[in-house]
Amino acid sequence: xxxxxxxxxxxxxxxxxxxxxxxxxxxxxxxxxxxxxxxxxxxxxxxxxxxxxxxxxxxxxxxxxxxxxxxxxxxxxxxxxxxxxxxxxxxxxxxxxxxxxxxxxxxxxxxxxx
Amino acid sequence: xxxxxxxxxxxxxxxxxxxxxxxxxxxxxxxxxxxxxxxxxxxxxxxxxxxxxxxxxxxxxxxxxxxxxxxxxxxxxxxxxxxxxxxxxxxxxxxxxxxxxxxxxxxxx
Numbered sequence: 246x247x248x249x250x251x252x253x254x255x256x257x258x259x260x261x262x263x264x265x266x267x268x269x270x271x272x273x274x275x276x277x278x279x280x281x282x283x284x285x286x287x288x289x290x291x292x293x294x295x296x297x298x299x300x301x302x303x304x305x306x307x308x309x310x311x312x313x314x315x316x317x318x319x320x321x322x323x324x325x326x327x328x329x330x331x332x333x334x335x336x337x338x339x340x341x342x343x344x345x346x347x348x349x350x351x352x353x354x355x356x357x358x359x
Numbered sequence: 360x361x362x363x364x365x366x367x368x369x370x371x372x373x374x375x376x377x378x379x380x381x382x383x384x385x386x387x388x389x390x391x392x393x394x395x396x397x398x399x400x401x402x403x404x405x406x407x408x409x410x411x412x413x414x415x416x417x418x419x420x421x422x423x424x425x426x427x428x429x430x431x432x433x434x435x436x437x438x439x440x441x442x443x444x445x446x447x448x449x450x451x452x453x454x455x456x457x458x459x460x461x462x463x464x465x466x467x468x
Contacts, residue, residue, distance in 0.1 A: 249402070278455060278456075280456075280458075286460075287446070287458040287459055287460050287461060288397075288403065288456075288458040289458070290455040290456065290457060290458075293455055301455060303455075304455070334400065336402050336403070338402075338403075338456075347393075347405045347408065348405065348456060349405065350402030350403045350404070351402050352401060352402050353400070353401070353402050355400075
């Protein structure tokens with residue numbers, strides 16, 4: 246059973262470009278979470294999605310950031326018009342259901358904005 | 360904001376038990392204590408969680424005080440591969456994990 250997969254693992258963008266980060270949850274998992282980790286800091290929650298629904302986006306910046314988890318395919322975190330402050334590691338986690346299920350994390354995507 | 364307080368760093372000799380403390384004095388009755396660790400820059404790894412009873416699995420033991428205001432994660436025989444940042448997290452009904460700054464555990468030979 247493959248774990249949570251994220252791609253790309255490393256992504257370099259110039260200021261003003263768009264970044265698209267993909268997350269494929271573990272098989273059978275319908276809940277996806279995105280977290281961001283700035284250099285030398287802890288992880289910060291961004292958004293929680295179930296299939297086709299955003300459940301909690303309280304950690305998402307109000308502008309330029311969006312997330313989706315379509316019925317088919319991976320979850321996508323999209324960052325428009327990237328700035329240098331967006332440089333960070335972005336981790337995706339999945340769980341089989343709501344409640345106390347543990348979250349399994351992917352290896353992360355390291356975004357560098359030049 | 361994180362509802363937990365952890366020491367920023369700890370050392371442990373290889374083969375000895377590593378005891379990592381966590382304070383969560385404002386924990387609510389329906390909130391669980393979770394532990395994750397992050398080795399280098401990898402994705403966090405789940406270790407263990409509990410509500411009020413002590414818990415044990417193949418990785419670690421979790422001791423929660425009777426008043427639930429603090430807990431201790433115990434790695435019974437630390438190895439060099441246990442060197443990581445350990446996060447204690449209080450998780451409520453909303454499913455997101457709120458990470459603090461964690462404890463950086465250094466296991467030395």
